[in-house]
Amino acid sequence: MKRPLRLGLLAALVVFALDQLSKYWILYVFRLPERGSVAIMPGLNFTMVWNHAVTFGMLGGVGASGVIVFSVIALAIVGGLILWMTRTTSPLTGLAAGAIAGGAVGNVLDRVRYGAVVDFIHAHAFGWSWYVFNVADSAIVCSVILLLLLELRSSRRREA
Incomplete structure (x- = not known):
């Protein structure tokens, strides 16, 4: 098995497990649904949100069919990411693609299990508030940024 694929599968497993x-x-331990929102430190709360939409609440008006539609789309994307991991020669690309896949599968499991994604990390400061998210969302966003940076670096090398 190629190194990028091994790294990607490991990243997917780690992200999925942590999520x-x-x-x-x-x-079930902190029992956030009963508590609503709890200040953890300045600028960070745990706030319970059941996200029935996709990233950042987009496409929230799909209704009950959203669980199926979003899950099928996410799993199709995971399939594409696994294919990408088998074809890339870049360990970092494999790692990032795997982290995205692990996060996507974690959120799909939430949709199937609860009918919505469990979001709870709420960053805020100076009257500004970011969307409530979870570990899977963090892994997905950070990995997409990593892939964009890798592509930017690669395109600069091709131009030089």
């Missing part, structure tokens, strides 16, 4: 463990803890 699901954090959600289990927030729901």
Whole structure:
């Protein structure tokens, strides 16, 4: 098995596990649904949100069919990411694609299990408030940024 694929699968497993463990803890140990929102430190709360939409609440008006539609789309994307991991020679690309896949599968499992994604991390400062998100969302966003930076670096090399 190629190194980028191994790294990608490992990243997917780690992100999936951390995501699901954090959600289990927030729901059943910390019991955030009963508490609503809890200040953790200045600028950071745990705030319970059941996200029935996709990233940042987009496409929230799909209704009950959203669970199926969003899950099928996410799993198709995961399939594409796995294919990408098998074809890339870049370990970092494999790692990033795997982290995105692990996060996507974590959120799909939430949709199937709860009918919505468990979001709970709420960053805010100086009257500004970011969307409430989870570990999977963080891994997806950070990995997409990494892929964009890798592509930018690669395109600069091709131009030179």
